[in-house]
Amino acid sequence: xxxxxxxxxxxxxxxxxxxxxxxxxxxxxxxxxxxxxxxxxxxxxxxxxxxxxxxxxxxxxxxxxxxxxxxxxxxxxxxxxxxxxxxxxxxxxxxxxxxxxxxxxxxxxxxxxxxxxxxxxxxxxxxxxxxxxxxxxxxxxxxxxxxxxxxxxxxxxxxxxxxxxxxxxxxxxxxxxxxxxxxxxxxxxxxxxxxxxxxxxxxxxxxxxxxxxxxxxxxxxxxxxxxxxxxxxxxxxxxxxxxxxxxxxxxxxxxxxxxxxxxxxxxxxxxx
Amino acid sequence: xxxxxxxxxxxxxxxxxxxxxxxxxxxxxxxxxxxxxxxxxxxxxxxxxxxxxxxxxxxxxxxxxxxxxxxxxxxxxxxxxxxxxxxxxxxxxxxxxxxxxxxxxxxxxxxxxxxxxxxxxxxxxxxxxxxxxxxxxxxxxxxxxxxxxxxxxxxxxxxxxxxxxxxxxxxxxxxxxxxxxxxxxxxxxxxxxxxxxxxxxxxxxxxxxxxxxxxxxxxxxxxxxxxxxxxxxxxxxxxxxxxxxxxxxxxxxxxxxxxxxxxxxxxxxxxxxxxxxxxxxxxxxxxxxxxxxxxxxxxxxxxxxxxxxxxxxxxxxxxxxxxxxxxxx
Numbered sequence: 170x171x172x173x174x175x176x177x178x179x180x181x182x183x184x185x186x187x188x189x190x191x192x193x194x195x196x197x198x199x200x201x202x203x204x205x206x207x208x209x210x211x212x213x214x215x216x217x218x219x220x221x222x223x224x225x226x227x228x229x230x231x232x233x234x235x236x237x238x239x240x241x242x243x244x245x246x247x248x249x250x251x252x253x254x255x256x257x258x259x260x261x262x263x264x265x266x267x268x269x270x271x272x273x274x275x276x277x278x279x280x281x282x283x284x285x286x287x288x289x290x291x292x293x294x295x296x297x298x299x300x301x302x303x304x305x306x307x308x309x310x311x312x313x314x315x316x317x318x319x320x321x322x323x324x325x326x327x328x329x330x331x332x333x334x335x336x337x338x339x340x341x342x343x344x345x346x347x348x349x350x351x352x353x354x355x356x357x358x359x360x361x362x363x364x365x366x367x368x369x370x371x372x373x374x375x376x377x378x379x380x381x382x383x384x385x386x387x388x389x390x391x392x393x394x395x396x397x398x399x400x401x402x403x404x405x406x407x408x409x410x411x412x413x414x415x416x417x418x419x420x421x422x423x424x425x426x427x428x429x430x431x432x433x434x435x436x437x438x439x440x441x
Numbered sequence: 442x443x444x445x446x447x448x449x450x451x452x453x454x455x456x457x458x459x460x461x462x463x464x465x466x467x468x469x470x471x472x473x474x475x476x477x478x479x480x481x482x483x484x485x486x487x488x489x490x491x492x493x494x495x496x497x498x499x500x501x502x503x504x505x506x507x508x509x510x511x512x513x514x515x516x517x518x519x520x521x522x523x524x525x526x527x528x529x530x531x532x533x534x535x536x537x538x539x540x541x542x543x544x545x546x547x548x549x550x551x552x553x554x555x556x557x558x559x560x561x562x563x564x565x566x567x568x569x570x571x572x573x574x575x576x577x578x579x580x581x582x583x584x585x586x587x588x589x590x591x592x593x594x595x596x597x598x599x600x601x602x603x604x605x606x607x608x609x610x611x612x613x614x615x616x617x618x619x620x621x622x623x624x625x626x627x628x629x630x631x632x633x634x635x636x637x638x639x640x641x642x643x644x645x646x647x648x649x650x651x652x653x654x655x656x657x658x659x660x661x662x663x664x665x666x667x668x669x670x671x672x673x674x675x676x677x678x679x680x681x682x683x684x685x686x687x688x689x690x691x692x693x694x695x696x697x698x699x700x701x702x703x704x705x706x707x708x709x710x711x712x713x714x715x716x717x718x719x720x721x722x723x724x725x726x727x728x729x730x731x732x733x734x735x736x737x738x739x740x741x742x743x744x745x746x747x748x749x750x751x752x753x754x755x756x757x758x759x760x761x762x763x764x765x766x767x768x769x770x
Binding site: 236238257258259260262263267268270274275276277278279283286287288290291293350351354 | 638641642644645647648649651652653654655656657658659660
C-alpha cells in the first residue's frame with residue numbers, strides 16, 4: 170500500500186503523492202537529556218500526518234527540528250529529494266515550510282490583515298527601491314499578494330476582524346489567524362503544533378473542519394501534533410506515535426489503535 | 442499688540458525649530474527601541490561620530506593620523522583633496538552602515554534574549570568606545586561643518602513680520618531647512634514602516650522574534666537594517682547640529698536631551714518623538730522667556746525638560762503616544 174515514490178490511496182479514496190519529506194534517524198539532545206532518540210518517518214505529499222504521544226514525549230521537539238528551530242545532533246532531514254543542510258528557521262520558512270505554535274506567536278500589535286500579509290514575505294520579491302517608487306512590479310506584487318491574503322481570510326472566516334489588532338482577539342480566533350498567516354505562505358508543508366490546545370468543543374470542531382478543508386482545497390501537506398486522540402484519529406491519514414523520545418508506532422489510525430505498545434504507553438491499558 | 446506678546450511668538454517659533462533637532466535625535470532612539478527593545482544610549486555619540494566622519498571625509502583628513510604619526514614618526518594629516526559635500530554624505534552613510542553591521546555582529550547578535558538592562562549597559566559601553574574611537578580616528582579639535590546649507594537670518598520672514606508687527610522676527614534659515622528635512626525624514630520612515638515589505642518585517646521583528654522567524658524573516662538582516670536606519674538618522678542629526686554649533690564632543694550630550702523627549706512622546710512612537718521634541722523645544726524656550734529669565738534668574742533651559750518629563754512620568758508613564766502598559770495579574 171505504501172510506496173516511496175508512487176504514493177497511495179487513502180481509505181476515503183484520496184490520492185496521496187510521493188514522499189516530500191523524510192526524517193532519517195533523528196537524535197536530539199539537550200545536554201544530558203535525550204529529547205528525540207533515533208526516530209525516522211516520512212511524510213507524503215498531500216497527506217495529513219499526525220505525531221502523537223503523552224506529555225514530554227518529544228513531539229514539539231520533533232516539530233522544531235522540522236522547522237529549523239532545533240538542529241539535531243544526529244540524523245538527516247530530506248526535503249523534496251535532497252538532504253537538507255543545517256538551517257536557520259527563517260531559511261526553512263523560505264523553503265516553503267510554514268508553522269504555527271503551541272502558545273501562539275502572532276504580531277500582537279499589528280492588525281489581522283498585516284499579520285497574514287507577513288506570511289507572504291516569501292512571495293514578495295520587489296526590491297526596496299522599486300517599492301519606494303511604488304511602481305510597476307512592486308505595486309502589482311502588493312495587489313496580487315493582497316488578493317491572495319483576502320482569499321485566505323475569507324476561507325478561514327475571519328473577514329469581520331480583518332482590521333482588528335490581534336492583541337484584542339480571543340484565544341480561538343488568534344489560533345485561526347495564526348493558521349491564516351501560515352497558509353498565506355502557500356506552504357508545501359504546514360506544521361501545526363497542537364492546533365486544538367485550549368479550545369472548547371465548538372472551537373475544536375471548527376478547527377478540525379478548517380484543517381480538513383485546507384488539505385482538501387489547497388492540497389497542502391499537513392504535519393500536526395495533537396493531544397486529543399479523538400481528533401487525531403478522525404483527521405489524520407497516518408500517525409507517528411512517540412513516547413519518551415522514541416517512536417513506538419507508525420501507521421494508519423486503525424493500525425496504531427491496535428498496536429499493543431501504543432495502547433500500553435499512551436492509552437493506559439492498565440486501567441481496563 | 443504688546444511687545445511681550447510679539448516676542449513670545451518669536452520665542453515660540455524658535456522653540457519649534459530647536460525642538461525639531463531634539464526630535465531628530467529622539468527618532469533614532471525610537472527606531473532601535475521599537476525593532477529590538479534596545480535603548481541605545483549611543484545614539485547621540487553616533488550623531489557625533491557621523492558628523493566627525495563627514496567633516497573628516499570632506500576635508501580629506503587622514504584617519505588615525507595621530508596614531509600613525511606617533512608610531513612611524515611621520516607628519517601626515519591631510520590627503521590634500523576635498524570631497525564635495527554630497528559625495529561625502531554618501532560615503533559617511535556607507536561608514537554608518539558598516540558600523541551598524543559591526544555593532545550587530547560583534548555585540549548585539551550575541552546578546553539576544555538578554556535582560557534589557559544588559560542590552561542598555563552594552564550600549565553605554567558602545568557609546569564610550571565610539572566616542573574614544575571617533576577621537577582617535579579624527580582628532581578631538583572642534584571642527585566647522587559646512588555642507589552648503591543656508592544659514593543666517595531669513596530676510597523674507599524678517600521683512601514680512603516687520604510689516605505686520607513693526608518688529609522683524611529672527612528665524613535662522615538653517616532651522617527652516619532642518620524642519621523641512623525632519624518632516625521629510627519622518628514621512629519617509631512612516632511610509633517605509635507601513636507600506637514596504639522590509640518595513641512590515643521590521644514591525645514583525647519588533648513584535649515577536651519567534652513568529653518573525655517562522656514566516657521567513659532573518660532577524661540579523663532586520664537588526665543591521667534598523668541600526669543602519671538609526672545611523673542615517675544620526676547622520677542627519679549630526680549634520681544639523683554640527684552646522685549649527687560646530688562638530689564637538691559635547692554633541693554627544695544632546696543624547697541626554699532626547700531622554701525627556703522620549704518620556705513625553707513614548708519610546709515606541711515615531712510621531713511621539715516628533716511631538717515630544719517640539720513640546721520640549723517650545724516649552725523650555727517659552728518657560729525661560731516668560732518665567733525663567735524674569736523671575737528665576739535664567740538658565741532654566743538646562744533643567745526644564747527633565748522636570749517636565751518627571752511630571753509626565755508620574756501621570757502618564759507610557760508617554761503621549763506610547764503603547765499603554767497593561768500588566769495582567
